[in-house]
Amino acid sequence: MTVLSARAHSARASGASARGPRGSRHITGAQTRAAWVLTAPFLVVFAAMFLAPLAYSAYLSLFTSQLVGGEEFSGLANYVRALQDPSFWSGLGRVALFLFIQVPIMLVASICFALALDSKRVKGGRVARLLIFIPYAVPSVVATLMWGYLYGTDFGLITQIFHAVGLPAPDLLSPQNILGSTMNIVCWEFIGYNMIILYAALRSVPDDVYEAAEIDGAGQIRIAWSIKLPAIRQAILLTIIFSIIGSFQLFNEPNLLYNIAPNAVGTDFTPNLYAYNLAFKNQDINYAAAIAFLLGIVIMIVSFVVQTAINRRERQS
Amino acid sequence: MKFRKTALALASGATVLALLSGCAGTSATTDSTKPVTQAEIDKAMNTPTTLTFWTWVPDIQNEVNLFEKKYPKIKVKVVNTTGGAQHYPKLRAALKAGKGVPDVAQMEYDYIPSFTQTKSLLNLEPYGAGKLKSEYVDWVWNQVANSSGVWGIPQDSGPLGTLYRDDIFTQAGLHGSPATWDDFAKAAAEVKSKTGAYITDLPGNDMFQMISFFWQAGAKPFSYDGKKTVGVDLDSATDQKVVAYWQDLIDKNLVATDPDFTDAYYQGLAQNKYASWLVAAWGPVFLQGTVKSTSGKWRAGNIPQWTAGANVSGNWGGSSDAVMAATKNPIAAYELAKFINNDESSTLMLANKQFLFPTTKATLSDPAFVDQKSEFYGGQQVNKFFAGVSNTVDKKFEWLPYMDYVNSSYTSTLGKAIANHGDLKAALAAWQQQVVNYGKQQGFTVK
Structure with missing residues (x-):
């Protein structure tokens, strides 16, 4: 609520300053003061709720604490330790794999659904749209629990179907398969979400462009490839960036799957889960803060690289 | 400590938070080891007091009601922490912050050393816990007591x-x-x-x-x-x-x-x-x-x-109720931990209603507990x-x-x-x- 009202304040503040200089170009001292006063609530909340925790965890990551002997300043020792920690790297490797396999599958599916719905050739398009979107409305906790039951090794639905057909059932919760099982859950949850973003972007492309293309003799597939996809490039970029961040921050699904497949998931399945376990099971909050910061840096680098790469290609074409 | 202060001065936004967590570790009070007298106990139990009790035993309010009936001046605020996975991190956070620490907390046997190591538990020996030894099964007592003191009252095993x-x-x-x-x-x-x-x-x-x-x-x-x-x-x-x-x-x-x-x-x-x-x-x-x-x-x-x-x-498995060293009402808190896990009516209720396996010799030989026959086990006792x-x-x-x-x-x-x-x-x-x-x-x- 406070954040919302702070936003409302700042919106009103910017509105006021935009209206202010209508007559003269000068901004008076009184106006500057008013602007500060009006943005102050936002700034205070921003500093207290966003900057302070960030600064505090950065500060924490510079200390090492021991159960015996307490806390002492250790500079970047935690970061050095993290860079040599096989648990951190294996978790990072796993989310990278997740990024390279799950994200393309999910986004291609989202794009296909969005294009299909936008082509208006799907019967019951509204119902289909809703059905594809509904999994996103299911909390990820519930989704994971539900999939956990379906995956169950002895009595899960998937196993029972395999047995009914007379085939040996795969163990979807084994250490080899658990990453794939997680990918499936995340796909199920987020295909609809990404589809809605892309579909909304497609709806905002003016129809006369398509009419012109049709008159020129372009088929639907050609229209989709040469007009629709380039038109929603920014929206696709947005979904890619969201998905990258989402992949690196993977936590809920493995944390819940831990309850039914503890040895397959382990404590360091993803960097986030590792940081959580370090802080609350190993009582090593300082090291966990360092891991979290490193993860944040990795996410920033990857997001930046992807964004500039795509923008550069756009400028070239 | 010197580095700490410079760092603190730099991170001005975080100062308050950091101070809170920085100063907490030493707040544990290690009072006198002199035995508490009956007069002191009577005085404490007749002074209006509110105790906070963190536990995840379901319906423990029933046993607490028995306690409050016996000591009408003492009010107990029960906080159900839902289970160990939430209980201990929450307790450690409160200890670190130096406030919001309960007076009495449930404590599994294997967690006791982790909290005595940080001097967060009150030694119950001066409050009379030493005298309870003979009332408990010996190996269970060894789980809560060592050469330096008694750190909890056994609840279940x-x-x-x-x-x-x-x-x-x-x-x-x-x-x-x-x-x-x-x-x-x-x-x-x-x-x-x-x-x-x-x-x-x-x-x-x-x-x-x-x-x-x-x-x-x-x-x-x-x-x-x-x-x-x-x-x-x-x-x-x-x-x-x-x-x-x-x-x-x-x-x-x-x-x-x-x-x-x-x-x-x-x-x-x-x-x-x-x-x-x-x-x-x-x-x-x-x-x-x-x-x-x-x-x-x-x-x-x-x-x-x-x-x-x-x-x-x-x-x-099994757990005890421990008194936190930070409590301001050590006598009343000890009496609560003791009553819940020592009073006959309370321990029998824990055994028969909440199905916690008893730790007192009295309940382990009480016909109301041991003579029950279970249909589930073909009538076996x-x-x-x-x-x-x-x-x-x-x-x-x-x-x-x-x-x-x-x-x-x-x-x-x-x-x-x-x-x-x-x-x-x-x-x-x-x-x-x-x-x-x-x-x-x-x-x-x-x-």
Whole structure:
């Protein structure tokens, strides 16, 4: 609520300053003061709720604490330790794999659904749209629990179907398969979400462009490839960036799957889960803060690289 | 400390938060060790006081009501922390912040050293706890008391036994639970070949079951002097014997290795996948709640023995109520912890209504508890049976001050090897290594 009202304040503040200089170009001292006063609530909340925790965890990551002997300043020792920690790297490797396999599958599916719905050739398009979107409305906790039951090794639905057909059932919760099982859950949850973003972007492309293309003799597939996809490039970029961040921050699904497949998931399945376990099971909050910061840096680098790469290609074409 | 101050000055936004956490560690009060007099107790119990009590025992308000009836001036605010996974982090956060710490908190036996190490618990000896010793089962008392004091009042315990399916065992030509581990292995082969069931499940996620097996075998894997020295002896000959035994059963595919306390596990119990459960005294009630469909088919028997003719058990689980050192009302807080777990009406209620397996000799011999017959177990007096087991638990067993880590390390070493049917002996050594390394890294001297 406070954040919302702070936003409302700042919106009103910017509105006021935009209206202010209508007559003269000068901004008076009184106006500057008013602007500060009006943005102050936002700034205070921003500093207290966003900057302070960030600064505090950065500060924490510079200390090492021991159960015996307490806390002492250790500079970047935690970061050095993290860079040599096989648990951190294996978790990072796993989310990278997740990024390279799950994200393309999910986004291609989202794009296909969005294009299909936008082509208006799907019967019951509204119902289909809703059905594809509904999994996103299911909390990820519930989704994971539900999939956990379906995956169950002895009595899960998937196993029972395999047995009914007379085939040996795969163990979807084994250490080899658990990453794939997680990918499936995340796909199920987020295909609809990404589809809605892309579909909304497609709806905002003016129809006369398509009419012109049709008159020129372009088929639907050609229209989709040469007009629709380039038109929603920014929206696709947005979904890619969201998905990258989402992949690196993977936590809920493995944390819940831990309850039914503890040895397959382990404590360091993803960097986030590792940081959580370090802080609350190993009582090593300082090291966990360092891991979290490193993860944040990795996410920033990857997001930046992807964004500039795509923008550069756009400028070239 | 000098660095700390400069850093503090720099991170001005974080100053308040950091100060809060920085100053807390030393707030633990270690009052006089002089015994408290009856006059002081009377005065405290007649002064209007509000106590905060953190626990996850369901419906404990009923026992608290008994306490409040006896001491009308004392009000108790019960906070249900829902379980250990939330309880301890929350407690540690409150201790670190130096405020919001409860007066009394539930404390599992294996967590006590972790909180005495940080001097967060009040020594209850001066308040009269020492005199309670004879009222409790001796091995349970050893879980809350050491040479430097008494750190909690025992609430419940989990002496180990065998719960088995009489129908499956009979079908396999077995009579009663196997007497020795050798018999158990032979029975496993019989059960598998004649009924298709596994004799039991050895989960890879339950360190405490494995430790109860170590305990029963007479191993002493942990020690802690209460200060800076810990002993870690997980890779001992006894423990190696235990894991080698299970390795054999796993290799022959005679035991399942599914995680326990999961939905799939309960279904396995209900659908005859496992013929027995090596479990503590709280197991019987647990089964009645989760696998009702198998009612009447279960029986309770002794845990198999390493030496024929011996009668030794181990313990799995149990907790106490401890008084936090930060309390401002130590006398009233102690009286609460004591009343809940010592008053006859309260302990009997805990045993019969909340199904916590008792720790007091009085309740363990109370006909209202032990004479109950259970339909689920074909009319067997399961409480009486486990009350007998309680006397056979190996007396002395210590814990490390960092069992959370030992537990998470187990899942990625020995537990993982069990789940993946790998090399248990190598995994035991790896577990030992990780636990030793963590201890050193945390500043302990590791023996």
